[in-house]
Amino acid sequence: MNEALTLISFGPEGWGDEIARGVLITVSLALASLPFGLVIGFLVALAKNSGDASLRNAANIYTTIFRGLPELLTLFLVYYGGQMLLNEIARLFVTGATVDVNSFIAGMIALSLVFSSYASEAFLSAFRGIRHGQYEGGYALGLSRGQTMRLVVLPQLIRLALPALGNLWLILLKETALVSAIGLEDLLRWAGIAARVTKEPFLFFGSACLIYLALSMISSIGLRRIEIWSKRGEAAR
């Protein structure tokens, strides 16, 4: 028992500081993918909600692809495919040049793609929950389309989409574990290295699981706070 405590403690004997660095990478990867995923997801939802059939189809193809591919495969496609593409481009200018794709960036792109295709569905169903009178009321007050979207629709949209987006955030947090497969030194990667070096796999993978669990618990608490905040206008009713 004491040995186990030494192994996961901080300092030269233990793996605590390495794992803490891994946690930092995991969390920052999830946090870095979130804004891109949200913005792309919102735009895709707008496209799916548009009156124009070609725009709707284009958006539907996007979600069909990224919701049908395994996340791991998307990651490999972005990582190896991006590397090949960049090398081809670099060779146009410098012969024999090689470009290395940063695994953090590749992970961020892949996770944003997957997150945005799911988020677009969340936004779309939230759009369906807003009655048309809200838009018409906005236009009647002389607001432009952009202003109506920003000042009237968006605040209600966030409230409606928040539960689904919260779930997607928890899924995103778990999906970051996949980047350990392309060599990014996240929580799971460090746990794997420590397990191999110390020959204590159960201890380290178990700790990694518990850390993921703690991260989702913290997220759930935060999400509940945000949800309460988003509903603060409803309390009076």
Next chain:
Amino acid sequence: MSWVSTETLPARPAPPARQDGWSAARIAGNVLMALWIVAGAYLAYYLASNVMSDYVRTYWDDYLDGILITLQLVGTSMVTGALLSLPVALARSSRNPFVSGIAYAYVYFFRGTPLLAQTFLIYYGAGTFRPFFSDLGLWWFFRDAWYCAIFAFTLNTAAYQAEILRGAVQNIDKGQWEASSALGISRLVTFWKVILPQALIVALRPYGNELILMIKGSAIVSLVTVFDLMGETRRAYSRTFDFQAYIWAAVLYLVVVEILRRIWERLEARLTRHLKRS
């Protein structure tokens, strides 16, 4: 003199054709569709020009084996998971706080941690308890990546399916229980014959989603040396460094997922046909 005019008025000219114009949305839509069509055509051309290549001839059988392994893995763990989810769901809604607490912890753990970490924990972590498993005569099970993957996937999907089942059962109106008990039907028979059939119809869609998620999630077993579709892809890529390995895998995964989704939609339509109003 007649007050009624004998001549009819000339027909009015047709209204001008509606000016649809090229709104920003329409331009964006057409540009994006054009991009997709170009990309799709290029992909089709790329695949068609490679269908007869050495790569495909060498690895096609491996890909088919991989798909079979993936389907087998998902099928086995979905079915065993469904069986396991029933007691978990029952325990989760038990009145005994100890029983429901354990079920809640189980569900919370498996839904709150990544499937990849769970698979690693079981596959690599089992080594820590090797003497213990050897004594029980279970070491052959935990030594094998295939069994470990099935075990991890079963535990994972059982947690998700238990929540689906519980949600669906809770969704059934309380009156159904009351009517049954008024008829003197025991609780067990009520659950089996009255509640469960109705709950499963509600649960059909989430079950379909879970199936798709499992197909996609099963790609990670390639990281613990199981050669499913993803595993075969990675092996082929590491031998040839030919990027079409991943392109073929992507196409195959999309096809499998799309076929399963269609089948599930048919199934759902068939099973809920008595609820349709036409």
